[in-house]
Amino acid sequence: MAPTDEQRADGPKMSRQNAPMAVFISSHKRIGAWLLITAAVVASAAAFAYVGGWLTPGRLTPQRLVNQLQDNAGTFAGFRRNHAKGMCVSGWFDSNGAARAYSVAQVFALGRTPVEGRFAIPGGNPYASDSSVPIRSMALRFTQANGQQWRTGMNSMPVFAVGTPQAFFAQLQAMQPTAATGKPDPAKVAAFYAAHPETGPFRAWAKTAKPSASYATESYWGLDAFVFTDAHGKRQAVRWRMVPEATAADAVAPGAGDADFLASDLGRRLAQGPQRWELQITLANPGDPTNDASKAWPDNRRTIDAGTLVLDRIEPQDSGSCRDINFDPLVLPDGIAGSDDPLLAARSAAYADSYLRRTSEEAHWPGSLPLPEHRP
Amino acid sequence: MISAPKMFVPAARVLHWLLAAMILTMLFVGIGMVASISARHDWLVNLHKPLGIAILLLVIVRVVVRWRNPPPVLPADLPLLQRLAAYASQWLLYFLMLALPLVGWAMLSAGGYPVMLGASLRLPPIFPAGPVGFAVLRHLHTWLALLLFVTFLAHMAAALYHGLIRRDGVLSSMTWRCRARGAAED
Numbered sequence: 001m002a003p004t005d006e007q008r009a010d011g012p013k014m015s016r017q018n019a020p021m022a023v024f025i026s027s028h029k030r031i032g033a034w035l036l037i038t039a040a041v042v043a044s045a046a047a048f049a050y051v052g053g054w055l056t057p058g059r060l061t062p063q064r065l066v067n068q069l070q071d072n073a074g075t076f077a078g079f080r081r082n083h084a085k086g087m088c089v090s091g092w093f094d095s096n097g098a099a100r101a102y103s104v105a106q107v108f109a110l111g112r113t114p115v116e117g118r119f120a121i122p123g124g125n126p127y128a129s130d131s132s133v134p135i136r137s138m139a140l141r142f143t144q145a146n147g148q149q150w151r152t153g154m155n156s157m158p159v160f161a162v163g164t165p166q167a168f169f170a171q172l173q174a175m176q177p178t179a180a181t182g183k184p185d186p187a188k189v190a191a192f193y194a195a196h197p198e199t200g201p202f203r204a205w206a207k208t209a210k211p212s213a214s215y216a217t218e219s220y221w222g223l224d225a226f227v228f229t230d231a232h233g234k235r236q237a238v239r240w241r242m243v244p245e246a247t248a249a250d251a252v253a254p255g256a257g258d259a260d261f262l263a264s265d266l267g268r269r270l271a272q273g274p275q276r277w278e279l280q281i282t283l284a285n286p287g288d289p290t291n292d293a294s295k296a297w298p299d300n301r302r303t304i305d306a307g308t309l310v311l312d313r314i315e316p317q318d319s320g321s322c323r324d325i326n327f328d329p330l331v332l333p334d335g336i337a338g339s340d341d342p343l344l345a346a347r348s349a350a351y352a353d354s355y356l357r358r359t360s361e362e363a364h365w366p367g368s369l370p371l372p373e374h375r376p
Numbered sequence: 377m378i379s380a381p382k383m384f385v386p387a388a389r390v391l392h393w394l395l396a397a398m399i400l401t402m403l404f405v406g407i408g409m410v411a412s413i414s415a416r417h418d419w420l421v422n423l424h425k426p427l428g429i430a431i432l433l434l435v436i437v438r439v440v441v442r443w444r445n446p447p448p449v450l451p452a453d454l455p456l457l458q459r460l461a462a463y464a465s466q467w468l469l470y471f472l473m474l475a476l477p478l479v480g481w482a483m484l485s486a487g488g489y490p491v492m493l494g495a496s497l498r499l500p501p502i503f504p505a506g507p508v509g510f511a512v513l514r515h516l517h518t519w520l521a522l523l524l525f526v527t528f529l530a531h532m533a534a535a536l537y538h539g540l541i542r543r544d545g546v547l548s549s550m551t552w553r554c555r556a557r558g559a560a561e562d
Contacts, residue, residue: 022451022453022454022542022543022544023542023543023544024541024542024543025540025541025543030541033536033537033540033541034541036536036540037533037536037537037540037541040532040533040536041529041532041533044528044529044532045529047404048403048404048407048525051404051407051408051411052407052408052410052411053411053412059411060413061411061412061413062410062411062412062413062417063411065413146498147490147498147500148490148492148496148498149489149490165413165414323507324487324488324505324506324507324510325488326487326488326489328489330418330421331489331490334495334496337495338418340415342414342415344418345412345413345414345415345416345417345418346413346414346417348417348418348421349409349410349412349413349417350413352410353410355487355510356511356514358507359487359507359508359510359511359514360511360514360515362507362508362511363507363508363511363512365511365512365515
């Protein structure tokens with residue numbers, strides 16, 4: 001066998017008996033080997049940094065989305081970065097078994113499932129007036145006997161303004177208050193709507209919507225589409241909503257100057273008795289859009305009444321059981337799955353980031369904001 | 377007289393390369409999913425959890441295999457500093473491989489999340505629910521993962537150094553063909 005470079009470099013000097021363990025190679029091959037090793041390390045680190053988003057600051061990440069929410073409303077330590085103002089509620093769900101034909105989720109079997117929830121208004125400012133927005137939200141966590149959970153965050157409007165996280169981010173940017181006026185720049189808002197005709201159905205709803213005097217008189221729509229799976233594995237696209245037993249006629253007009261009337265109204269109602277909503281599940285026809293929450297399904301779609309949500313207890317959000325719940329819409333039990341709606345993954349990712357920020361503040365984690373002394 | 381083994385036993389080698397692929401995948405899945413809002417996010421999260429538990433189980437098997445089959449000794453002429461670095465990085469790798477899945481599991485428990493490995497398979501919580509525990513474990517999960525990635529880079533660089541520059545059989549003791557130590561004079 002012809003001697004190779006490395007043998008010439010080191011080989012001839014050694015005998016078999018006292019051979020050193022290492023067989024070093026010639027210096028120019030050595031430089032090549034070091035370059036190869038360096039390249040492997042740099043390439044691995046660069047790939048990792050790219051996947052982690054460090055090399056692409058323009059990419060829309062959960063962190064950028066939550067930063068924009070903070071830019072719009074201000075940053076309030078310890079609070080959710082959106083729907084910051086609200087209160088905890090709890091009760092149960094009485095299933096009538098009707099949805100069991102479409103989903104194997106235990107919550108739909110005939111019987112009762114405990115529920116913890118939260119009512120809130122949109123926006124990141126926990127001190128905002130209840131009349132500042134016409135939208136109210138209901139978030140729920142159903143805990144099944146088998147330990148699986150169904151979490152859902154719903155809003156009191158039938159369609160979402162936009163259908164994609166990119167459009168939602170653009171909307172937040174357009175709505176960011178300017179330093180000069182403290183209000184959004186009307187030109188930017190107009191430009192956003194002009195560029196996003198999918199906001200039409202939401203804007204039509206918003207034109208007539210008024211801030212309600214009560215959480216109890218509102219319907220709450222899940223907005224995003226989900227997929228039910230029955231015992232035979234058959235899939236059915238659905239959307240759901242909670243329809244109240246109390247009607248708007250029951251509402252008491254809030255006193256002038258009262259910014260926190262929703263909490264006192266709900267406390268008053270619950271002192272008199274539990275509040276109820278019917279869970280209505282709408283079944284999509286083939287071809288109905290499941291990937292666009294800005295588009296409602298036609299009114300004639302089959303809707304089933306799955307049971308009754310009963311809420312009987314209210315607690316402040318800084319001490320109630322809902323405080324530490326992230327109402328991630330993709331925490332779902334067997335029998336319910338997310339659809340191809342792109343908002344779902346974005347909500348899940350952004351909620352997780354908001355949850356990390358506020359729990360880090362609770363933990364006084366280095367670098368996180370100090371908690372205020374008093375919280376609403 | 378029983379001479380020291382020149383190679384890791386086959387079970388150790390299979391587990392090493394299987395775990396290497398799984399852990400590298402896991403690190404990229406983890407760093408990618410927390411930076412993504414696309415549909416990938418959900419897909420990656422649902423991969424991350426069962427893959428993490430699979431790694432935990434395989435690392436336990438790997439520890440048992442290693443304990444029952446002592447690894448080849450390092451080359452006698454390896455400088456002390458490199459020898460210490462080799463031992464320290466291996467212990468760090470084992471620690472991180474075991475700690476990361478456990479911290480992830482505890483973190484989800486502390487966050488009050490059901491620890492789902494699929495549509496219906498749920499693990500019990502291993503940590504009491506609470507925001508402080510969640511935040512600490514969640515940050516710890518990130519920092520330990522970054523440390524694991526850096527340790528992996530060092531491990532890979534050292535393996536290539538042994539294989540390409542020292543050619544001392546350390547790399548080949550973990551591959552399929554044994555390169556006899558100091559065999560180059562044949």
